[in-house]
Amino acid sequence: MVPSLVLSLLPMLVQAQATRSVSGKVVDGTGAGLPGVTVIVPGSTVGTSTGGDGSFQLEVPTTATALSFSFVGFTTQQVGITGKSSVQVALKDDAKALDEVVVVGYGAVKKNDVTGAVAVIGEKDFNRGTFASPDQLIQGRVSGVQVGNNSGQPGGPATIRIRGNSAVTGTGQPLYVVDGVPLDGRSARPGLVASTDIGAGADSNPLNFLNPDDIETFTVLKDASATAIYGSRAAYGVVLITTKKGRVGAPVLTVGVSGGFSSLLRRPEFLDASQYREAITYYGVPASTDKGGDVDALDEILRTGYLQNYNLAVSGGGETGRYRISLGYLDQDGIVRKTGFKKYSANLSTNLQFLQSKKLGLDVNLNTSQFREQLAPITTDAGFRGSLIGQALQWNPTQPLRNPDGSLFVQAGDVVNPLANQEYFNDNSRVTTILASAAPYYKFTNWLEYRALLSINYNTGQRRTSIDQRLINFPDLIDKGFAAISDNELVTQQIAHTLNFNKAIAGAVNLNAVLGYEYTKFANSGSNTNAFGNPAVGGFGVFGLDYTNYIQYSATGARNVSSFFDPSSELQSVFGRAILNFKDRYVLTGTLRRDESSKFGPNNRVGYFPSFAIAWDLSREAFFPAEKLTQLKLRAGYGRTGNQEFPAGAAQFRYTLDNNGAQSPLNDENVDLKWQSDAQFNAGIDVGALDNRLLFTANYFYKTTTDLLFPTTPGEPRPANAAIRWENLDGKIVNKGVEFDLGTVLVRNDKVDVGFNANATFIRNEVSDLTGAAIPTGAINGQGLSGALSQSIRNGYPINAFFLPQYTGLDEQGLSNEFGPIAYSGSPNPRTLLGLSANARYGKLALIANMTGVFGQYIYNNTLNAVGNVGQIGAGKNIALSTFENSVKEATGNPSAASTRYLEKGDYLKMSNVTLSYSFGDVGGFVKGARVYVTGQNLFVITDYDGFDPEINTVKRGANQVPSIGIDYLPYPSARTFTLGVNFSL
Numbered sequence: 001m002v003p004s005l006v007l008s009l010l011p012m013l014v015q016a017q018a019t020r021s022v023s024g025k026v027v028d029g030t031g032a033g034l035p036g037v038t039v040i041v042p043g044s045t046v047g048t049s050t051g052g053d054g055s056f057q058l059e060v061p062t063t064a065t066a067l068s069f070s071f072v073g074f075t076t077q078q079v080g081i082t083g084k085s086s087v088q089v090a091l092k093d094d095a096k097a098l099d100e101v102v103v104v105g106y107g108a109v110k111k112n113d114v115t116g117a118v119a120v121i122g123e124k125d126f127n128r129g130t131f132a133s134p135d136q137l138i139q140g141r142v143s144g145v146q147v148g149n150n151s152g153q154p155g156g157p158a159t160i161r162i163r164g165n166s167a168v169t170g171t172g173q174p175l176y177v178v179d180g181v182p183l184d185g186r187s188a189r190p191g192l193v194a195s196t197d198i199g200a201g202a203d204s205n206p207l208n209f210l211n212p213d214d215i216e217t218f219t220v221l222k223d224a225s226a227t228a229i230y231g232s233r234a235a236y237g238v239v240l241i242t243t244k245k246g247r248v249g250a251p252v253l254t255v256g257v258s259g260g261f262s263s264l265l266r267r268p269e270f271l272d273a274s275q276y277r278e279a280i281t282y283y284g285v286p287a288s289t290d291k292g293g294d295v296d297a298l299d300e301i302l303r304t305g306y307l308q309n310y311n312l313a314v315s316g317g318g319e320t321g322r323y324r325i326s327l328g329y330l331d332q333d334g335i336v337r338k339t340g341f342k343k344y345s346a347n348l349s350t351n352l353q354f355l356q357s358k359k360l361g362l363d364v365n366l367n368t369s370q371f372r373e374q375l376a377p378i379t380t381d382a383g384f385r386g387s388l389i390g391q392a393l394q395w396n397p398t399q400p401l402r403n404p405d406g407s408l409f410v411q412a413g414d415v416v417n418p419l420a421n422q423e424y425f426n427d428n429s430r431v432t433t434i435l436a437s438a439a440p441y442y443k444f445t446n447w448l449e450y451r452a453l454l455s456i457n458y459n460t461g462q463r464r465t466s467i468d469q470r471l472i473n474f475p476d477l478i479d480k481g482f483a484a485i486s487d488n489e490l491v492t493q494q495i496a497h498t499l500n501f502n503k504a505i506a507g508a509v510n511l512n513a514v515l516g517y518e519y520t521k522f523a524n525s526g527s528n529t530n531a532f533g534n535p536a537v538g539g540f541g542v543f544g545l546d547y548t549n550y551i552q553y554s555a556t557g558a559r560n561v562s563s564f565f566d567p568s569s570e571l572q573s574v575f576g577r578a579i580l581n582f583k584d585r586y587v588l589t590g591t592l593r594r595d596e597s598s599k600f601g602p603n604n605r606v607g608y609f610p611s612f613a614i615a616w617d618l619s620r621e622a623f624f625p626a627e628k629l630t631q632l633k634l635r636a637g638y639g640r641t642g643n644q645e646f647p648a649g650a651a652q653f654r655y656t657l658d659n660n661g662a663q664s665p666l667n668d669e670n671v672d673l674k675w676q677s678d679a680q681f682n683a684g685i686d687v688g689a690l691d692n693r694l695l696f697t698a699n700y701f702y703k704t705t706t707d708l709l710f711p712t713t714p715g716e717p718r719p720a721n722a723a724i725r726w727e728n729l730d731g732k733i734v735n736k737g738v739e740f741d742l743g744t745v746l747v748r749n750d751k752v753d754v755g756f757n758a759n760a761t762f763i764r765n766e767v768s769d770l771t772g773a774a775i776p777t778g779a780i781n782g783q784g785l786s787g788a789l790s791q792s793i794r795n796g797y798p799i800n801a802f803f804l805p806q807y808t809g810l811d812e813q814g815l816s817n818e819f820g821p822i823a824y825s826g827s828p829n830p831r832t833l834l835g836l837s838a839n840a841r842y843g844k845l846a847l848i849a850n851m852t853g854v855f856g857q858y859i860y861n862n863t864l865n866a867v868g869n870v871g872q873i874g875a876g877k878n879i880a881l882s883t884f885e886n887s888v889k890e891a892t893g894n895p896s897a898a899s900t901r902y903l904e905k906g907d908y909l910k911m912s913n914v915t916l917s918y919s920f921g922d923v924g925g926f927v928k929g930a931r932v933y934v935t936g937q938n939l940f941v942i943t944d945y946d947g948f949d950p951e952i953n954t955v956k957r958g959a960n961q962v963p964s965i966g967i968d969y970l971p972y973p974s975a976r977t978f979t980l981g982v983n984f985s986l
Contacts, residue, residue, distance in 0.1 A: 018061070018062045019059045019060060019061055019062065020059070020060060020062050020085070022058050022060050022067065022081050022085060022086070023056065023057040024055070024056060024087040024089065025054045025089075026039070026050050026054045026069055026071075026088075026089045027054055027088070027089070027750070028074070028090070028091060032750055033050070033750070034050060034074075035050055035051060035053070035054060035929065036049055036050060037049065037050040037069055038069070038071065039056050039058060039067055040068050040070075040248050040249060041058075041060050041061070041067060041068075042067075042068050042078065044061075045248070045249075045250075046059075046060060046061070046064075046249075046250065047248050047249030047250060048249045048252070049252060051921060051922060051929035053844075053921050053929075057922075064081065065081065066078045066081060069089050069091060075091065077091060102114055102120055102219065103219050103240055103242055104118065104221070104229075105177075105221070105226070105229035105577075106229060106575070107498065107514050107577075112587070112617065113512060113589075114615075115579075115587050115613035115615040115635050116221065116222075116223050116226030116613055116635070116637050117144075117221075117222040117225075117226060117635075117637075117684055117739075118222070118226050119142045119143070119145075119219070119220045119222065121137075121138050121142060121218045121219075121220070122217050123216055125141060125757075125837075126212075127139055127850055127912060128848060128850075128914075128915040128933075128935045128937075129913045129915075129977065130258065130307055130309050130330070130979050131212050132154050132155040132205065132208055132330065132341050132371075133158070133205040133207040133208045134207055134210050134212040134215050134218075135160060135205070136149075136158070136212075137212055138220070139852055140850060140851065140853075141759070141837070141850070142218075142220050142741075142835075143697075143699075143739035143740060143741050143759035143833070143835070144162060144163045144701075144737075144739045144833070145161070145220060145237075145833075146160070146833050146854065147160050148952075149952065149974065150203075151202040151378075151952070151971060151972045152265075152948075152971065152974040152975050153972040154332040154333075154334050154341035154373075155205055155208050155341040155371065156202050156204075156205060157202055157206075158205060159171075159172075160173055160239075161236075162236060163237065163680075163701055163735055163737070164703070165765060165799055165829050166235070166703070166705040166735055167236070167963065168708045168709070168775070168799070168962060169646060169709055169961055169962060169963070170643070170645035170646060171963070173185060174220075174236045174238055174239045175230055175233045175236070175239070176206075176241060177230075177238060177240045177241065178210070178367070179242060179243055179365045179437060180437065180439065180455075181435060181437050181453070181455040182230070182233065182492075182494070182520070183457065184457060184459075184492045184522060185645070187203060187208070187431065187459070187461070188431050188433075188459035188461035188488045188489065189203070189204040189373070189429045189488070190461055190462070190486035192427070192465065193484045193486055193528050193530055198377060198379060198382070198387075200379055200381055201375060201379045201380065201427075202378075202380065202972065204373065208343065208369075208431070209345075209367070209369040209371065209431070209433035209459075210345075210369070211311070211326070211328040211330075211343070211345040213311040213328055214243045214244055214326055214347050215241060215243060216242050216243060216244045216245070217242045218239060218241060218242075219239070220238075221237060221239075221240065222237055222699075222701075223680055224637070224639025224678065224682070224703075225591070225612065225613035225637030225638065226611075226637075228592075228609045228641055229577055229591045229611075230593070230641070231573060231593035231594075231607065231609040231641065231642060232571070232573075232593075232595040232597060232642035232675055233642070233644060234609075234642070235643035236643070243347065243367070244313070245315075245324055245349050246315040246317050246350070246351065247315055247317070247322065248316075248319060251314055251316035252314070252315055252986070253312070253985060254312070254983070254984075254985040254986075255983065255985070255986070256309070256310070256311040256312075256981065256982075257309070257310055257311075257981060258979050258982070259307065259308045259309070260307050260935075260977055260981075261306050261307070261977070262307065262334075262976065262977040263305075263975060263976055264335055264975065264976070265941070265949060265974040265975055266941065266948060266949065267973065268393070268863065268864070268868070268880060268947055269881040269946075270393050270878050270880055271884060272296070272397055273294040273397040273398050275881065276396070276397050276398060276878060277398065279884050280873065282889060283874070283892050285873060285874060285876075291398045292398060293398050294398070295395065295396075295398070297391075297392040297397070297401060297419070298389075298392040300392070300401055300418070300419055301337055301388060301418050302335050302336060302337070302973075303333070303336075304335070305332065305334050305335045305975065306333050307330070307332040307979070308331050309328075309329070309331075309332075309979075309981070310328065310329045311327070311328045311329075312326065312328075314326075317351075319358075320352070320358060321350070322352075323348070323349065323351075324347075326345075326346070327345070327346050328343070328344070328346075328347075329342075329343070329344055330342065330343045335975045336376050336378070336388070336972060337422055338374060338422055338426075339376045339972075341371065343369060343370070343372075344369060344370050345368065345369040346368050346369070347367050348364070349363075349366075350363070350364045352364075358443075359443040359444070360440075360441075360442050360443075361441050361442075361443075362438065362439070363439040363441070364437070364438050364439075365436070366434075366435075366436050368433065368435075369433050370430065370431065370433070371430075372428065372431075373430075374427070374428055375428070376425070376972070377422075377425045377427070378970065378971070378972045379970070380954045380971075381779070381781050382781065385414055385416050387970050389971070389972070390863070390866070390970045391416045391418035391421055392418040393863070393867050395417070395877075396415075396876055396877065397878055408423060410472055410473070411473075412473070413473065414473065415876060415877060416471075416473045421473075423468075424468035424470055425466075425468070425471070426467075427463070427465045428463070429462065430461065430462050430463075431459065431461040432459070432460050433458070433459045434456070434457075434458045436455065437454065437455035438454050438455075439454075448499070448500070450497070450498070450499050451497075451498050451499075451500065452496065452497050452498075453496040453497075453498075455493070456492070456494075457490075457492040457493075458489075458491050459488075459489070461488045462486065462487050462488075463484075463486045463487075464483075464484070464485050464486075464546070465482075465483070465484045465486075466481070466482065466483045466546050466547035467482040467483075467547075468481055468547075469481030469539040469540055470542075476532070477532075479535040479538075480532040480534070480535050480539045480558075481533040481539045481540040481547055482530070482531070482547070483530065483531055483540070483546075483547035483554065484529070484530035485528070485530070485548050486526065486527070487526055487527050487528075488524070488525070488526035489523075489524070489525050490524050492521070493520065493521045494519070494520045494521075495518070495519050496516060496517065496519075497516060497517045497518075498514055498516040499514065499515045500513070501514070508582055508583045509582050510580070510581045511579070511581075512581070513577065513579070514575075514576065515575075516574065518572070518573045518574075519570070519571070519572050520570070520573075521568060521571075522568060522569045522571075522648065523565075523566070523568045524566040524648070525564060525565040525566065526564055527561075527562065528562050529561050530559070531554030531559040531560065532555055533547070533554055533555060533558075534554060534555035534556075535555075536555075540553060566649065567649030567652065567654070568598075568648065569597065569598050569648040569649075570597070571595060571597050571598075572595075573593060575592065575594070576591065578590050583620065584617065584620050585616065585617045585618075586614075586616055586617075587614065587615040587617070588612070588613075588614050589612065589615075590611070590612045590613075591612075592608065593609045594606065594608055594609075595607050595609065595675075597644055599644050599648055599649075600673050601669075601672050601673040602671050603671050603674075604672060604673060604675070607642050607674070609639070609640050610640060611638065611639025612637065612638060612639070613635065613637025613638070613682075615633060615634065615635045616633070617632075618632040618634070619631045619633070619688075628689065629688065631687060631688030633685065633686040633687075634684075635685070636681075636682065636684070637683075638679070638681045638682075641677075641680075642675035642677060643675065643676035643677075643709065645709075646709050646711075646726060650667055650670075650724075651669065651671070652667075653669045654666040654667050665723035666724065667711075667723050667724040667726065668723045668725040670727060672728075673727065673728065674707060674728055676708055677705070677706050677707045678704070678706075679703070679706075680701060681701065681703075682699055682700070682701045682702075683699070683700045684699040684700070685698050693744065693745040693748070694744050695741075695743040695744075696741070696742050696743075697740070698738065698739065698741075699738065700736075700738050701736060701737060703734065703735045703736065704732050705732060706731070706732045707728040708728065708733070709726060709727075709728060709729075710726070710727055710728075710729045710775075711726050711727075712724070712726075712727050713725075729772075730771040731770030731795075732768055732769050732770075733766070733767050733768075733799055734764075734766050735763060735764070736763070736764055737761060737763030737764060738761070739759070739761045740758075740759060740760045740761075741759045742757065742758045743755070743757045744756045751843060753839070753841035753846075754840045754841075755838070755840075756838050756839075758835065758836050758837070759834070759835045760833065760834050760835075761833040761834075762832055763829075763830070763832075765798040765799055765827070766797065767793055767794060767796070767798070767799055768795050768796065769795065770794065770795050774792045774793060775792065775793040775962060776789045776792055777789065777793065777800060778792075778860070778967060780860070780862055780866075780898045780967070781862060781969055782865060782866020782896075783866065784896055785865070785866055785896070785897075789898075790802055790898055790964075790967065797824055797827075798829050799829065800828050800829070800965050801825075801827055801828075802825040802827070802828065802860065802903060803824055804822060804899050804900045804903060805821070805822050805898070805899040805900070806819060806822075806823055806825070806900050807901035808820055814889050814894075815891050815894060816890070816894045816895075816901075819899055825900050826858035827856075827857065828858055828860075828965045828966020828967075829856075829965070829966075830854045830906075831856025831857070832854070832855040833854060833855075834851075834852065834853035834909070835850070835851070835852055836850070836851040836852075836853075837849070837850045844918055844921070845918050846917045847914070847915070847916050847917075848914070848915045848917075849911070849914045849915075850911075850912045850914075851910065851912060852909075852910050852912050853907075854907065854950070854951070856907070857905075857906040858903055858905060858906055859905075859947070859966050859967070860898075860904075860966060860968065861903075861904055861945075861946060861947050862970075863948075863968055863969055863970055863971075864880055864902050864946065865901075866896070867880075867970070868882070868883060869894075869896040870883040870884065870890045870891070870894060871892055871893070871896055873892060874892050882946060904947075905944060906950040907943060907945075907950070908942060908951065909941070909942045909943075910938065910940070910951065911936075911941075912937065912938065913935060913936065913938075913939075914935065914939060915936075916934050926986060927984050927986060929983070929985050930982070930983070930984040931982065931983045931984065932982050933981055933982075933983075934979065934980050935979045936977070936978050937977040937979070938974060938976045938977060948974060949973070949974040950968075951974065952971045954968055954971055
């Protein structure tokens, strides 16, 4: 009976397992192939995605009668496949893509409902190349957004300004939100704790934990009508980062492999050996200064840095459950020897639906990474002996760096052998990050949804630094050595509840609304142990181990242990947004957020942040000439945001404890301390023409910053043991300007694709109504420059304006003993930002090029001032070529005081990246979308600036913890990088 039953079921089993192959291609309205289109058999989990040229192949059940094709910005379409083995599908624009969903704060809206200044950058528009952090993906790609590298160190920080600079204190960086989770904005990498002769290096980039290959889109919220939903942390703009998610269909494995090399982009000119000999003869320097060699010390400490980058991702799923798992590994050498960056990353995202109705769902995101940095003694505030780059530039080019026996040449005094400093300095950090979130939701109806978000962002960092006792040029290290071990921990916890409503409420009126509650808690703690070796027993000795591995061997009285735990801060918020859309042509948006923060004084802990905006889409009107224009939309909005970027507990009495238990005041209480307030007006226009082959957007903005948060002191210089008191200054900072974005498709068909995009920002900055004395900042470092300041914040001028003695030039004897009075000398804030992008494709060959430009800024060349001045040659050091090859040779007795002599125009146009690629498509029946490419980054820069790179901004602090900008001092040099890579899927 059993065999009979099996035989009777066999036809059904065969039928259930029988499949057939269907292939085809998906194109847009112009006939160009569409990659990434989801192809699925309706009602099943059988599906795939189209390859790079829009083609696909799928095994479907023999019972399947149709395929469904869906892609963002296009209408979902079903096509019958009965009796067909091949289909070609042309997807239609979804109402000219006006119903495309745009991610905004705490939800998403139709593109047509956007009333603020919002820019969305997708993966196809990202900058190409190898990046340690994802912020470089959008450099030069968004108007009003300036992305500048602070350091050429792999993994180094970047300065990002949205619509100008208004940060009197703090970083002025935007708020980053990853998949709905706001970030802390800091890195857990401990700062450098070392000898007094070693300054502080560049910080680590707080976005290093993210793998750029996992990023799907950036959404930049620029005006207050868009950012007010984030309230007290949105004063400097908001950047929403959306990571890639799984797509419906059979599992797909995507692979990316690349490798390349980096070398020095450009360098300032210093004397070579022959020029140096000429100079010492001219200046009467003793002939013994000529050591007979020919050395380029900068070349000796640099190298060709190699990189390798690997990315794997698996994604798939059905209609009720999607997933994506990715792994990444980046190993990038720095161009300075003994520097580099390694990152290991793993990410998981799932989107699950439960119940037969699919109303219950759960989104889970887990982002984990660990990166390791090897760092060099390149610091932003080094003493008169200089950091590694300064030591190399100043090295006597006739003095060999090694002795005849190959050992390092080391001499006592102030001249440091950069090769010895590099060899005897070890600095390594490790930062581990876990960003985890779970978002359960329930759809009561198709227009009402509740969603919760629970997240934790855990960061821990360790840093080990040691300096060999054989580095005899540093008095506090000779015969002792130094070791330090530091640990930091940053934890941010968040819980949020939102209720989203989206429904037509009266005829042609649609309401899209969100109500929410959010609670966030921040904690930051750390510790440091450092010690000097005991000279009585030979210091740390030379045992072949890093000193941090036997720190207990140090001198008992020379050990220091410290720890800190910042007061934890809490932020509790309620917020709401309503968007009314009438006939898809008139849109009104209003938002309100109430924040309560423990950072502020008890009298002002609550802040309210409102905004409203309106838009009119004329292209939906009956009188609109649709045959000429496809879109014409007018927008206007106003809103208020805040800033709480200052130390936790700054409104309270706080103390520090020394090793003997003595208390010292850290800051005074201020019960009335309140939010820094930013109010912004925005007006814009969006234009589409030629069937959206030409898109143009323009915005005018006027942003006013008031109630400036500022740490005051009893006097300057600050008395010993005096507490800082944080206050709100009277005064305001105004940033105003216009932005333009132009996107074009010049040619698009199945064979050829050519496009050009450009964006430009014209911005002005001014301080006004500031009471009291001007605020000094802009510290200038170097020998003979202690205490020198170059910048000031004062009424009627841009923020951080340069105020310097006026250089009057050289007389006939090469003397410059006279300087004009201290006066306004220029602004470090650019007046024009420019981004250019071009793409071209012929068949399977494609070329993409991106350029960035900054104009109207001044840079103080602190490197030339401190290291390259002519007075150094009398001390046996090298000097800059520009100080010797003048029409009148400069006298060595000239003062090296800070002045406009070292202030230079910082205009530049840089070829940021160029990529040439060839798409092989499907290869061998199992490899899909294969693509080979070569990319060049930082190919060249057009500028008159005399330093390493006009994009470099050494982050320094002047008086009163005020950050300075536009000062270039001994930076880690920028690199030119070439990468060869391949991408494909299985």
